[in-house]
Amino acid sequence: MNVSSQAAITWDDVEVGYELPILDRKITAALVVGGAISATHDYAEVHHDYHAARKAGADNVFMNILTTNGLIGKYLTDWSGPTGEIKSIVLRLAVPNYPGDTMTFCGSVIQKYQVDEQNLVEVEFTGRNSLGNHAAGKAVIALPRR
Amino acid sequence: MPLTEEKLKQFVGIDSELIEGPDTVCKEMIRHWCEVMEDTNPLYQDEEYAQKSQFGGIIAPPMQVQVYTMSPLWPKADREPNSMELLVEELASQGYTSIVATEQGQEYFAPMKLGDRISYTISVDKISPEKQTVRGPGYFVTFLYKFYNQREELVCKQTFTILAYNAISKE
Numbered sequence: 001m002n003v004s005s006q007a008a009i010t011w012d013d014v015e016v017g018y019e020l021p022i023l024d025r026k027i028t029a030a031l032v033v034g035g036a037i038s039a040t041h042d043y044a045e046v047h048h049d050y051h052a053a054r055k056a057g058a059d060n061v062f063m064n065i066l067t068t069n070g071l072i073g074k075y076l077t078d079w080s081g082p083t084g085e086i087k088s089i090v091l092r093l094a095v096p097n098y099p100g101d102t103m104t105f106c107g108s109v110i111q112k113y114q115v116d117e118q119n120l121v122e123v124e125f126t127g128r129n130s131l132g133n134h135a136a137g138k139a140v141i142a143l144p145r146r
Numbered sequence: 147m148p149l150t151e152e153k154l155k156q157f158v159g160i161d162s163e164l165i166e167g168p169d170t171v172c173k174e175m176i177r178h179w180c181e182v183m184e185d186t187n188p189l190y191q192d193e194e195y196a197q198k199s200q201f202g203g204i205i206a207p208p209m210q211v212q213v214y215t216m217s218p219l220w221p222k223a224d225r226e227p228n229s230m231e232l233l234v235e236e237l238a239s240q241g242y243t244s245i246v247a248t249e250q251g252q253e254y255f256a257p258m259k260l261g262d263r264i265s266y267t268i269s270v271d272k273i274s275p276e277k278q279t280v281r282g283p284g285y286f287v288t289f290l291y292k293f294y295n296q297r298e299e300l301v302c303k304q305t306f307t308i309l310a311y312n313a314i315s316k317e
Contacts, residue, residue: 034181039178039181039182039213042216046246051317055315055317057280058281072209073207073209082187082199087253089251089252090251090252090305091249
């Protein structure tokens with residue numbers, strides 16, 4: 001695998017109000033079930049068993065929060081490049097991600113600051129599907145200087 | 147049936163013992179994670195790149211920390227239940243048998259390197275009064291996790307909120 005040529009965003013490139021590129025992700029059954037069992041080792045039935053999900057009041061199996069968190073992390077470093085270091089992610093879930101939907105990520109820089117010689121930006125993000133906001137939250141990323 | 151505030155308070159603020167995760171930070175689990183996420187960050191899988199980076203080698207995605215500590219499906223962990231498990235059991239015994247996560251907050255410290263062993267402590271931070279939700283009546287419960295590596299360095303502090311509810315079934 002050679003993806004080392006990924007563009008690196010520097011702290012100097014970014015101002016408050018800067019918008020991250022939009023990213024669409026198809027929510028397949030493989031992503032929901034594989035996200036739960038393979039990627040995050042979460043065997044809660046609502047993420048892989050249709051009838052269990054229905055009994056729990058959902059329409060179908062739905063994505064677990066650890067997968068959502070992982071997809072947000074990927075979204076952030078896809079943008080920043082590997083020299084961007086995620087310091088924190090805080091997310092809140094609203095509507096579920098069901099198979100067959102698409103989630104659209106967007107984000108913008110809401111703060112730019114320096115602490116302990118680290119050059120930080122705070123990004124506000126949302127992951128939206130056809131039902132509304134699946135996830136919304138904030139993340140802090142350390143970026144290199146130009 | 148709603149639980150009394152007094153009953154619920156018994157579960158709050160008790161740190162669990164340090165619980166060691168079943169899996170070591172490894173290339174295979176990183177690959178399974180990246181495969182599903184479609185994450186191409188070279189720090190996670192490109193040894194040549196990672197060696198030249200500030201980390202000096204492959205690191206696991208920081209978001210993956212909890213995965214190394216997830217309870218196995220089988221066999222069940224052989225230890226005393228912690229306050230989170232006791233609370234979930236108590237809520238279930240009163241009919242709040244369904245659980246969905248609603249919030250997760252992670253703050254990252256030491257990076258996870260290949261061969262690291264991740265352990266954690268957990269406590270119940272707060273419990274809401276009974277709320278009426280679209281899925282049925284339930285309680286929002288927030289847990290605090292602290293994840294450490296085998297060098298006793300803090301890897302991640304996490305808040306994790308669930309809704310434990312009495313579901314309105316769609317079956």
